[in-house]
Amino acid sequence: xxxHFQPKVLAGRRVLITAGPTSEPIDxxxxxxxxxxxxxxxAIARAAREAGAEVTLVSGPTALAAPRGVRRVDVMxxxxxxxxxxxxxxxxxIFVAVAxxxxxxxxxxxxxxxxxxxxxxxxxxxxxNPDILGTVAALPRPPYCVGFAAETEDLACHATEKRARKRxxxxxxxLAQEVLGRDDTTLxxxxxxxxxxxxxxxxxxxxxxxxxxxxxxxGS
Ligand code: CTP
Ligand code: CA
Numbered sequence: 001x002x003x004h005f006q007p008k009v010l011a012g013r014r015v016l017i018t019a020g021p022t023s024e025p026i027d028x029x030x031x032x033x034x035x036x037x038x039x040x041x042x043a044i045a046r047a048a049r050e051a052g053a054e055v056t057l058v059s060g061p062t063a064l065a066a067p068r069g070v071r072r073v074d075v076m077x078x079x080x081x082x083x084x085x086x087x088x089x090x091x092x093x094i095f096v097a098v099a100x101x102x103x104x105x106x107x108x109x110x111x112x113x114x115x116x117x118x119x120x121x122x123x124x125x126x127x128x129n130p131d132i133l134g135t136v137a138a139l140p141r142p143p144y145c146v147g148f149a150a151e152t153e154d155l156a157c158h159a160t161e162k163r164a165r166k167r168x169x170x171x172x173x174x175l176a177q178e179v180l181g182r183d184d185t186t187l188x189x190x191x192x193x194x195x196x197x198x199x200x201x202x203x204x205x206x207x208x209x210x211x212x213x214x215x216x217x218x219g220s
Contacts, residue, residue, distance in 0.1 A: 008052030009215030015053040016092035016143065017045050018085060018099035018132065020060035022078045026124065027110040034100035035180050038062030040148075041098035043207035045070045048096075051211050056092070058084045060099060078102055078129035085132055089143060094218050096146040097133035105129055137167045144169065144218040146210075150176040159190045170217060172210065189213060 019041020021034040038059060045057040046067035055070045058081055066072035073088070075081045078101045089095065104126035114122050137145045145168040151158045152175065159173035171190045179185045185206050189196040198209055 008050075009212055010048055010094075011052035013053045013093045013215075013218070014091055015045075015048045015055050015094045015096065016058070016085065016088045017041055017048070017055065017096045018058045018060075018081060018101075019045065020062040020064075021100045022060045022081055022102045022129075023076045024078065024102045024105040024129075025076075025109045026106050027112065027114045029113050032102055032104070032106065033061075034102055035176075036060070036062075036100035037181055038064050039183065039203050040179070040185060040207070041096075042067060043203040044096055044098060044210060046204065047207035047211040048094075050208070051215060053094075056088050058088065058099075077105065078132065079105075082130050082132050082135065085136060089136055089139065092143045094146070094214060095133075095136050095143040096148075096214070097136075098148050099132070100150070101132060102129060131166070133168065134166050144214070146214060147171045149173045150179065152176050155188065156190075156195060159188065163190050170214070191217070 020038035021036040024032040026032060042064050045055050049055045049067055049069045057070050057072045059072055059074055073084045075084050107125040107127045133147050136142055147166050147168045149159045149162050149171060155173045155175055159171050163171035169191060173188045173190060174185055184200055184202050186200045187198045187206050198206060
């Protein structure tokens with residue numbers, strides 16, 4: 001029996017994951033957000049848990065239930081997400097950033113509902129949100145960091161550039177139009193050795209393959 005014992009690929013590892021969109025207020029009744037169901041991030045959380053990890057899922061607003069055995073921390077804005085991630089990072093061996101973080105927020109959130117005034121749209125001023133993955137990857141002793149990139153074109157080019165810019169060992173690319181809102185996905189892994197496409201799979205099956213790859217790469 002002992003001879004057949006196979007430890008789970010992430011047994012005892014602590015994995016921190018971001019998922020879903022962020023939601024940035026404009027006024028009390030309006031937000032700026034991204035297209036993201038949260039399905040891929042939640043599937044990775046489930047797969048990591050199945051693989052024996054202790055999983056914390058920092059999630060923007062989604063319609064999904066937390067996978068069994070996963071600790072979920074709910075956030076709204078990118079800045080909330082950064083705070084929750086930075087609180088979790090000291091206890092994480094692996095960080096997987098799947099969230100579709102809003103790149104901008106409105107500079108001055110109106111305390112009152114903006115009203116239509118004779119056809120003139122409001123002039124909103126935007127400021128850039130913090131880069132959560134970039135911030136974590138730049139820490140002195142970062143966890144093993146995995147990024148995602150959803151692109152509409154030139155996937156290899158953007159993914160390779162993004163991986164270098166964010167200084168992460170592994171970046172997972174996909175084409176937005178092939179994956180958003182769907183139950184299946186086509187992932188391409190980018191690392192030091194180049195590009196590794198996965199087959200078209202359900203998001204859960206793809207998440208299990210990705211978790212196996214992360215387990216192999218993240219060391220112990
Ligand atoms: N990300 C993040 N914080 C942000 C923006 C992105 O943590 N403020 C993470 C995402 O979760 C993803 C990776 O960085 O893992 C790439 O996100 P993406 O939006 O593709 O990259 P950007 O650097 O924002 O570039 P752009 O949107 O201009 O393509
Ligand atoms: Ca972005």
